[in-house]
Amino acid sequence: MIPLPPVAHREIDDALELALGRLRARSAALGESAGALGVATAAAATGGKRVRPALVAAAFSAFGGDLTRAPGLWRVAAAFELLHAAFVVHDDLIDGDVERRGVPNVMGAFRDRARARGGDDDAAGMLGAAAAVLAGDLLLFEATRLIATAPVAAPQRAALFVLLDDALLVSAAGELADVEQTIGDALPATESLLRTARDKTAFYSFQAPLAAGALLAGATDDERAALEAAGADIGIAFQLADDLIGTFGSRDEAGREPGADLRASKRTPVIALAAESEAWPQVASALALAPTGPIAIRRAQHELTASGARERTVELIRTTLDRARTRADAAALPAAAHQLLETLADAVDRRIPR
Amino acid sequence: MIPLPPVAHREIDDALELALGRLRARSAALGESAGALGVATAAAATGGKRVRPALVAAAFSAFGGDLTRAPGLWRVAAAFELLHAAFVVHDDLIDGDVERRGVPNVMGAFRDRARARGGDDDAAGMLGAAAAVLAGDLLLFEATRLIATAPVAAPQRAALFVLLDDALLVSAAGELADVEQTIGDALPATESLLRTARDKTAFYSFQAPLAAGALLAGATDDERAALEAAGADIGIAFQLADDLIGTFGSRDEAGREPGADLRASKRTPVIALAAESEAWPQVASALALAPTGPIAIRRAQHELTASGARERTVELIRTTLDRARTRADAAALPAAAHQLLETLADAVDRRIPR
Structure with a gap:
């Protein structure tokens, strides 16, 4: 990667x-x-x-x-x-x-x-x-x-602990929201599921490590802020691609049973996007049966695709990656930092299951 | 205290x-x-x-x-x-x-x-x-x-992290042993239950805080070692007194239902000492009934006392506190440090339920 x-x-x-x-x-x-x-x-x-x-x-x-x-x-x-x-x-x-x-x-x-x-x-x-x-x-x-x-140096250690402190708290908030969103009948809005993905994964996995490396190299505050904003977007896109893999990916792509997220009735942004479509009644009944076996999973995958949720998730990933690229371009970052963000965005794009 | x-x-x-x-x-x-x-x-x-x-x-x-x-x-x-x-x-x-x-x-x-x-x-x-x-x-x-x-100062922070590092690992080992000792039919030996008490409680609650204060004040390594040894003993005695309180203490002493450790069938050193006595068959059948209610708890308390386990635990606490005092006396500690250890040992002695 x-x-x-x-x-x-x-x-x-x-x-x-x-x-x-x-x-x-x-x-x-x-x-x-x-x-x-x-x-x-x-x-x-x-x-x-x-x-x-x-x-x-x-x-x-x-x-x-x-x-x-x-x-x-x-x-x-x-x-x-x-x-x-x-x-x-x-x-x-x-x-x-x-x-x-x-x-x-x-x-x-x-x-x-x-x-x-x-x-x-x-x-x-x-x-x-x-x-x-x-x-x-x-x-x-x-x-x-x-x-x-x-x-x-002491100032660098202090700055690293600010990052770590945020990483711990933001990840905890995301993990808690992830569990809370499985409770009750109402499906959470796409917006809050995206926020959860950012909090639970993007911050500690992308934004914080990138910021830590930059601050150790002596990047300015402005450079770090631009890097973190782009890193957060790439992290969200990564998590969305992961959701697509867990929903539609082959055994090779997922490294586990295909459709594992459907089997586990996970409430991912893919599902929330389907709930915004007119086809939701058919999707919902297919999803309710998905935990019963591979045939029901294939049917849920079919209904999700037919609802447009798969295509909308792919679009959302591409929009998010484009925003990361735009942010990187707008900031006065060293060429190598531009190149790194470009490489990461391309790598996430390639993870989208075809 | x-x-x-x-x-x-x-x-x-x-x-x-x-x-x-x-x-x-x-x-x-x-x-x-x-x-x-x-x-x-x-x-x-x-x-x-x-x-x-x-x-x-x-x-x-x-x-x-x-x-x-x-x-x-x-x-x-x-x-x-x-x-x-x-x-x-x-x-x-x-x-x-x-x-x-x-x-x-x-x-x-x-x-x-x-x-x-x-x-x-x-x-x-x-x-x-x-x-x-x-x-x-x-x-x-x-x-x-x-x-x-x-x-x-940097060397003090490094020394504090050595202490913390030990506190985390030793406490984890004690907590794990505490759970493992509830599994299976065999009652663990008194020796291993005492070791668990030291690992789970005495280290992070007594030994490490005392050591941290001493090192911040600039105590020598020898002074710290003597303080830690005495602190570990006081911590073990504290935990044993806590076991007596959970077994025999009044509601006022325990701050909860009397005999809570008996109700929960905890395997404390008090129980292990009873198992070493000839009265163990009577104790064991009383303990098996203890979770059923207050009358059965009073009967288990009575059998434990009759087995000599209560008195032996009190002796063990006093021996452990005396060892702490002897260690403190043998070491070249400042008078105020002697006084502190004496005060702590006396406070633990006073916690023993009468």
Whole structure:
């Protein structure tokens, strides 16, 4: 997604492995059970595409930072991956998910552990939840610790903590809204679902990592503001493309069962756009049946497409990406920063399922 | 419990109110639902006795720190209360508790909120869990942020992060062990239950706050090590006294229904000591009935006392406090630090229910 020199990927991987190896070793020293928590916690931060650290490094480089002489950068970059892992672990707990990428996640692993010790369903649920709460806490703290103790100047650390502070609160607001929007009969308006997507994902995944890299490279406040505005739009477009993938994507595109969002009756902007159309009665009855199996899912996909919601979502993604490009063009950013935003916008466009 | 000048209590309260007021205001700016989360999160860190911040300030003062000229101290002290609140919120989530001090906690408040919006039991459980996860995350981050941005010298901040790092991991290990020890038929050994009490409570509640205050006052490594060893013992004794209160304490002493630990079938060291006695068969059958009501609880209390477990727990508390006093005497600590440890040991002794 982001063209970075190989050295950057290696430095990011090294910084993460240092943090996770340290966590595993310190946990193991506290006994078998803590050791198992350390292993599961480290595994939760392993195997992802590490997009967020790459965004930190790419923004740093785009604003003239020298990747070969950037001592604090890699800790800050790694911190964003740990923050993401913390959110994923706690999100899975809230959603009751026990697997990720086809293998047991922290909660799943500790449910199995409780059963292996003779625990019943209640015991398994309780130990799974305990481990997920604690693993997320450890990852969140480790993300914060890496930044608090990174070798950067005091004003930069203060600015990074303003960013982190916003990232935590905005993501929490988005996560809470995401759950609240599933409650009650009324389908939330498209506008509030887009706001939730921005809060829950775009801020901490795009806007904040880009801003962190830029501020470490010494970007001006105006440059950072322009970068953040464009980054937020790209993040929203990314999340909308993700919703299309979860609704219409093939198994290859989604990396899981096709139509998983329909099976889970998720209230995404795609659904909200269908609700604005005249075809909503047919869509609604198809959606109500979608959890029953693959044939019902294909029927819901068909009705959604017929309602125009798929095409309108694609348009919304393109409009959002164009706005990001316009914002980037209007701002006096270095050429490399323009190029980075262009690359990101193109990459999101290519994620739209065809 | 800790005699501090009134100014210290005021500074602690001010630092906490500043952090919590800021959290409420920033949450409210993100909308009604985020605002409700901010209010519930701030409430979770309000109304406690603020023992941990008082320990930070008392240790700082005992090692010669000047409470009237201690700019970073109050943020660090406040951070330990926020850390405690984060652990309590996440602990309640793990235990499924929806009340604290007789009023709905974060989870309880958001379960009620989901029902008010027409949510069923599943929706209420999910929103309650989401809010508890997020509130704990916000409190944990705020604790870390206060220390990361406190006006203290870089080596002191680094040392504080070593302490925090240990506090997080050791507490997580203790919390996990606490849950694991409820699983399966075998009653864990007294030794491992004591270890759990130390890990889950004594470290972050006594050892770490005392160490933080001492290091901010410039105590030597040897002084800090002696203080931490004595603090850990006092913390274990405190937890054992708490177990006695939860088992035998009056409503006034416990601040809740008498015998709550028996009702909840908690596996405390008191129970493990009874299991080592010849009277265990009678105790075990009384404990099995304890969740059924007040008469069965009184019978279990009677059998536990008859087994000698109550008296042995009191002896264990006194031995542990004596060890703390001996450690304090053996170390070359300032007179005021001796006095502080003596005061704390006496206060824990007075908590033992008569």
